[in-house]
Amino acid sequence: MKTPKKIGLFGFGTVGKGFYENLKKHPNLPAIISKVCVKRLDLPRIGHELYFTDNPDELLDDHEIDIIIELIDDPIAAKTYVEKAFLVGKDVISANKKMIGESLNDVHGWHVSYDSRFLYEAAVGGGIPIVHSVDGFLRDQEVTEIRGILNGSSNYILTQMQQNNWSFDKALSDAQLKGFAERNPSLDVSGIDASYKLSILAYHAFGEVSSIKSFEIESIEGVTKEDIKRAKAKGRKVKLVATLKKTDHEIICSVKPESIGPNDELYSVDFENNAVSVETLISGRHVFMGKGAGALPTGSAVLEDLKRLLDGYSYQVSKKVKTVA
Known part of the structure; x- marks a missing residue:
């Protein structure tokens, strides 16, 4: 040895x-x-x-x-x-x-x-090996877009609101009790935590540093029980979705709640789980899923x-x- x-x-x-x-x-x-x-x-x-x-x-x-x-x-x-x-x-x-x-x-x-x-x-x-994948194999595939659920705490909260009709405050307290959310959960629920992660992925995917000041960021604190009910009535779910897309002129970055349908690969990603979809020019789409919070x-x-x-x-x-x- x-x-x-x-x-x-x-x-x-x-x-x-x-x-x-x-x-x-x-x-x-x-x-x-x-x-x-x-x-x-x-x-x-x-x-x-x-x-x-x-x-x-x-x-x-x-x-x-x-x-x-x-x-x-x-x-x-x-x-x-x-x-x-x-x-x-x-x-x-x-x-x-x-x-x-x-x-x-x-x-x-x-x-x-x-x-x-x-x-x-x-x-x-x-627990998702996304940096390793984007920096290595997928980087040579020419990444064009990354889209995912990058915060297990906010996803857990939204899932409890969706499945059990809980209020935001009750779902947050439960997430903190289970160790998925910090005592000060502001970075998680505001979307800032996911924005930091998205900027790291932008660096490895595109070789550029993007300031989160240029990101479109929206908190899940504004998601109400009525928003959840409306989405549920249409067979949809509200998720905090992080999106990174490269155009000919710029890199577009956003983190915001979205109502998504069952055909979306992020639809079935619930509780503290995370998922990242990476679109490439050569080998198409790659989807990674796993637990995004917890010790x-x-x-x-x-x-x-x-x-x-x-x-x-x-x-x-x-x-x-x-x-x-």
Whole structure:
């Protein structure tokens, strides 16, 4: 067996614990968690023997740590840790869609400037390998359009409103109780979370950085029980649909509630599940589906990125992008 790579893990919340649980199921994987950095050391942590610290430099300055896995919710701190990790030659995995989505020009610079690799599958589709697919095989198919449900929390809320005639507030509380929505759900329900993910896909599909300020974004908070009833009476469902389309002159990006019929591939995607449809010129349409929220699905995406790092994989986008808008 190879000498295990040592991991410095930032964050031990929902996704961090999900990654840890997934990693335990793969004892032959040549990687171990060496240290975990958390904000609060006083919280009880039962059922493991991990080393915890609240000092990020204990991970970043440790020459024995090869890989930094960043799973915190603070995009400013996350960016600081990621940049320092690259400066000291460590590979990085992140699930922080806000940090990546708001810093794509910097992300492109990291891909180009450093030998260290940066992977972030878990930042986009939960357990769906969409970044890996768009950046690799499908990129050579010439992507023309991406359309999907990219937020498991909002999809769960709309599904409960549709199936059980729940109010928005009741469905949101249930999503929070089950761990699909954050205590502060504003990014999820507003469409901003899906917009960050869409901008990351635009970068990998088209090699361009699109500011979410140019996106058409509409919250699901405006969806009423009456809207749901009207759609249901017509055999339709209301979904928060993210759309990315390239024309001859621009990239059009939108995230908004849409009433869709049973012939739409997104129609049957309910609860916390996500789905992404990718249209290509050469091989046509490809549809990916899977769980888009929850500890284990997102943690599994982090684990898959770890496996790819151990196999020497890196994204291809930096080799193909000539200029970044």
